[in-house]
Amino acid sequence: MSRTALITGATSGIGKATAEAFANSGINLILCGRRQDRLTELAAILGKQVKTTTLLFDVRDSAEVINAVASLPEAFQDIDILVNNAGNAHGMSPIQEGDFADWDAMMDGNVKGLLYVSKAVIAGMIQRGKGHIVNLSSVAGKQTYANGAVYCASKKAVEAISEGMRLDLTQHGIKVTNIAPGAVETEFSLVRFKGDESRAAKVYEGFDALRAEDIADTILYAVKAPAHVTIADVTIYAAAQAAPTTVYRK
Template identity: 45%
Template sequence: MGRLQGKTVFITGASAGIGEACAREFAKEGSHLVLTARRVDRLEKLKQELTGKYKDINVHTVALDIRDKKQIDDAVKGLPSSLKDIDVLVNNAGMVHGVDPLVEVKEDDLDIMFATNVKGLVFLTQAIVPGMKERGTGHIINLGSVAGKEAYAGGSIYCATKHAVDAISKALLIELVDTPLRVSQICPGLVNTEFSTVRFGGDKSKADAVYKGLQPLVAEDIAEIVVFTAGRPPHVNIADMLVFPSCQAASKIVSRNA
């Protein structure tokens, strides 16, 4: 056990993919966990797994739709007293709907991506950072994307939301520079998780085709980097990290074997 033992980590979107993998990696380090997602049944199953395996950690689950500011505020205010002091906030929850060109993007898809990827991240940061500032300690880790570094056809709105996360992360870093708080952004390239299936409306075959003939990242790859970032000494801040599988050089530049 190291620097993260006994720390309290708040993770959004913890019911699957990178969020779930982060929960497992932080649990290995002896961190206490606040796990949030809309699918609380999955969270409860994960809680049972982790508390059964790591006897010294406390895991609290919250059914939370981060598009709803009131739900966020109530969830943070309602945390057990032993978990109220959040040491690490992992803003992981996000989604992408569709691959439509801009002129065909549906209003509902636009709204849900901005509400989840941007507004939810902002609301949660607003709910937790004041307590971190008051205590003089804390780390905000935002899950960005290569889509926040470059745009591509069929991803106009998703790229816009992740460019917003990039800007928010950089601005927050500047705003908190005179405090001990740290702000980091981890930006994955191709990662094969449930996230991709959601993009194609639940069509797993279409999602799998994206990764045909190449070895993408998996959720655990990013989770290990998130935990490494959180575990640096207090004077070290990994502000921004772009992570590709070795077969990728840009959002749409990859090498395939078949």
């Protein structure tokens, strides 16, 4: 019987690549995001392979999250896999120059949003006695770097939540996987630098960065592991990257 996965931030980057990988493996999809046009377009493509539906909501709004998940058609209500991919980085400055709005966006999206979506899905998993939650952390959650204190803090929180989920949920037959990617060339830096394409491009110059598909492959590997195996924590660097801010460029 086919499994069903709910993916947040499914309209671009790692979320989109994961949706495509899941569809290729016959996993039905609940695609979530804030851009209806992109959701509709992606659903039309992947819907040719698997059963697909979409949910439009902002993970930072707890009421939107709860109402959206509760509105799912009956065929999609039994969620087997949750991929908490939605998140963001805003700004890169010393702590004393940080912007309140940037801090709120990161903590609300990366931490509270993950909690809100998980809360909406976990009860059903417990009731069915099975499930798999994949949380997207970052190497920034492993090692703090200068000018990124709040982003790093938000991803360290994801690491702690993943550990706590595993402690609380393993007894209910629910697996928890934490994925910590390094430098992945997506829209990430463009968002962080507020649309500055030149500055964003420099992040990936001179080395072969990770691609969204690389992370999607790892997520797929984790969710396809045998029933007796949990892939608990994975850190993924580009070959040229030794630490969050240590990259050997040509």
